[in-house]
Amino acid sequence: MAGGVFRVLSFTGRLVRRARRTKVFAFLCLLPVILALIVRAKALASPGRGLDGLAIFGNIIVAFGLQFLILILALFFGTSVVSEEVEGKTLTYWTTRPVPKPAVVLGKYAAFVAVLLVLVLASTAVAFLILNLDRLDYGPAWSFLGKSLAALSLGVVCYTAFFTLVGTVLKKSVLFGFFFSFGWENIVQYFPGSTQKFTVMHYLKSLLPGVGETSPNVLQFLMFRLDPSPAWAAVLTLLVLTAVFLALACWLFGRKEYLFDEG
């Protein structure tokens, strides 16, 4: 099984590096860097005004990275683990090889997650450096970067697992994914009480409790009504959810028959 996962991962890695879609999404991942460059250039043009690079970085992480970027990336890559192969009628090439079906799901998932992590973490780290060039000796900034990278990584891992499951079950998985991402996840996370705990986003934001201390005015609004779970509980929940999503996806993929649309 492990050998099969590795073989699928290896082949998918080559395919995904060549795919046009990867190039489009790589550009999307560059947006935080471009934004950071614009902010830095503006600060250089107005030397009198101070630049709170860490606060801006926090905004980028929460408003763009967590609530948009990783959702979009996970949606398009996660659903493509199975449903894109069905739509493209290339699933046959995977399911007629001596590789266990769960290994196909896990190998493709692992390849996509690896690519997404490289794209997201690299752009986040570069954006951080650009925005905090003058505060590189400030310890809490590095701590915040670490937490941000952890939250983004866990977000990629968990959301991609969820969308892998969705792609295994549904034909129109991208449409459902949009409703889930920008409906459920982006709205229910603001519900008071325990309801927000039914979103993955709640646990991701629980990993960034220090964000509000950096710039209370802006981030208090972004963290509106967040009642964070303890960090250990958030990490554990995200890992358990990932495992459950993947286990279900593997189980379903092994039993489901996939039919291609004719024509």
Next chain:
Amino acid sequence: MSLVFKAEKLGKWYGNVLGLSDVTIEIGPGITGLLGPNGAGKSTFMKLLTGQLRPSIGSITADGQPVWNNTSLFRRVGFCPEQDAFFEDTTGREFLAGLLALSGMGEKEVEERAGRALAFVELLDAQDRLIRGYSRGMRQRLKIAQAIAHEPEVLILDEPLNGLDPLSKRKVIRLIKDYRTEGRTVVVSSHVLPEIEALTRTIVLIHQGKILAQGDIPYIRDLIDAHPHVVAVRLDEPRRLGALLVRDPSVQSVAYGPEEGLVTFETRQRDRFFGLLPKAVAESGLDLREITSPDDNLQAVFDYLVGK
């Protein structure tokens, strides 16, 4: 020894739609042609053979093992799907090498086998081009290459000649015939009768999800009691031959023309008639030019069986 597939009372339903019904068949070494119109159930049968679909009823086994979800069988089976689908942003060699690596082969073996398969389908010159730039014929040959690259005992080809120009068709037919050697099993489907005729004499006729007949063409023809064999004889004195044979119980009717020198016999006892005919010609000293059996081809058999 190549795998032997056995289907017993095999049926497949897509919801309320019948895909395949009550199919009992054994497929062993040699080329077996699946013939039937589009939507007849050929692809469904091939997907059941390759474990992509689960039988709704009955069973399908390879050497006694169920096929569905039996991934170990796929080392011994190569499948060329009907759909024109590829990982378009890879080159032909990358495509083959990637699929070969999935079988657990080492890098060196992958390279060797990919090279052999590309040479077999005559794509070595185009191996480093992106697949999206391949012509239809090249894509079809690449699909065959991925099916044979791991040198399976069984080759299953779903409409491999679809959409090819005559030259490419000839190439692919030759490739398939070459692959049949060494006791390998080849199952090939088509809805075009001459294509199957060019490949094999062992056919399975499928229509509306059911096997109408199976065997070699004359055998199938013999099954059709309601339709006599037609034998056309071209010679200098057709009426004299007609007079000689018309009284034999094997002859059902005799007709002359439309061309001069042509006599057409209808018979229900093919073997007896073909024993009688040369004897009559030889004894009467007729100048025989040609004997043909115009309906002894797949088109005629198929038309009879589907009731046209």
